[in-house]
Amino acid sequence: MIRSPMRLATHVALLTVPLILLPPQSVIAAGGGGGGGGGAGGGELYGSSYSTPAPPSYPQEKGKRTTQKKRPAKQSSFDDPAFRDGYRAAYATIYERNDYAAAIEQLHALGRDDHPNVANLIGYSYRKLGDYKQSQVWYERALKADPNHVLTWNYYGLWQIEQGNRDAAQYHLSRIAEICGTTCDEYRSLAAALEKPPGTSLVY
Incomplete structure (x- = not known):
């Protein structure tokens, strides 16, 4: 039993010291939370932000460094399954079947001509067809969308x-x-x- 007001005050002071020594920020910090930009690589199915990606069924190219720059808003198109599947089909038409004219039609059908990945592949297809003027137009369009x-x-x-x-x-x-x-x-x-x-x- 505490016998005097002085001892009571001492006990109360001792009990409150740990609370004073632990600032609120330390509790928040202890919670962690993998902040840090969400950026490159996290959740993006198509690899780094600075290249035309291979569809998920194709192996990712090695030797690329990711960046922490914010992705262009158009990259979110890959979250749309219809767009992703259409892009994958056009990619296969180009790199597996070398049918560049058909690939151009498939890429236009996606309705995302200003997406840098789409514009780049259209430019590539025109170049492989020997139409350098149209190829240049589409390369410039891709770089305008993403320098x-x-x-x-x-x-x-x-x-x-x-x-x-x-x-x-x-x-x-x-x-x-x-x-x-x-x-x-x-x-x-x-x-x-x-x-x-x-x-x-x-x-x-």
Whole structure:
């Protein structure tokens, strides 16, 4: 039993000290919470924010670095199953069947011509068909939608080489280096193409 008001005050003071020493912020911090930008890689089915992705059924390319930049709003189109499936089908038409004219129709049918991934693949398809004027239009459209779209810089760089514009292709290579470094696939393939003698046929 506490015998005096002085001892009662001492006990009350001792009981309140731990509460005073633990600020409210420490409780919040202890809760953790993986904040940190949500950004690259988290929940995005299509890989990094700076390249045209392979559909989920295709292996992701190695050597890419992710960025913490906020993704363009148009990237959310991949959350739509119909868009994702249509994109996957067009991707297969291009890279498995090499039917570029059919792929252009499939890509237009998605109704997302200003999506950088879509515009880039349309540009690529036109380039493979030999229509360099239309190809350029679509590459420019992809870069307008996303100036850091690294695969467009790569494909457009190859376009420049095929047109004899090696200085412009070198500029594209420098832009790729700024976006993903010199070890990513896009940098290495364009650098290899630039090392070939002028007039060499490119298979990319």
